[in-house]
Amino acid sequence: MHAVIRTYSGKGAAELFDFLAKHKAEIEAEFRKINGFISYSLIKTEDGGISVTVGKTKGVIGKSTTLAKTWLAKNATGLKYRPPKSAEGKALIHAV
Numbered sequence: 001m002h003a004v005i006r007t008y009s010g011k012g013a014a015e016l017f018d019f020l021a022k023h024k025a026e027i028e029a030e031f032r033k034i035n036g037f038i039s040y041s042l043i044k045t046e047d048g049g050i051s052v053t054v055g056k057t058k059g060v061i062g063k064s065t066t067l068a069k070t071w072l073a074k075n076a077t078g079l080k081y082r083p084p085k086s087a088e089g090k091a092l093i094h095a096v
Contacts, residue, residue: 001038001091002058004065006051012081013048019076030067036060038094051084054091061088 008016020027020042031040036056043050055061 001054001056001094002061002089003052003054003091003094004061004086004088006084006086007048008050008081008084009045009048010082012079014044016076016079016081017042017044017049019079023075027071030071031064034060034063034067037064039096040064048081054094058088 021044028040031037031053034055037060038054038056039052040054041052043052053061053064055064
């Protein structure tokens, strides 16, 4: 398994997470279309939020990243926020 964690903070991050929460069903449906997708979590924090994506392979994470960027470019055009800090690697434990 492979995972990526993205941390969004600063100006516009809270608004981005509010927007994403309103589109929860649509976003979940898009991620589920990716073969090898395992999970996606969106966690709101005091100054923005964190996303965690888990897939069977690094390639799945790449596909999910492309999907997210494309979806945001199409649907969140009016939002201004900083690019996230990200960390990616092999998932050693994933309990559900």
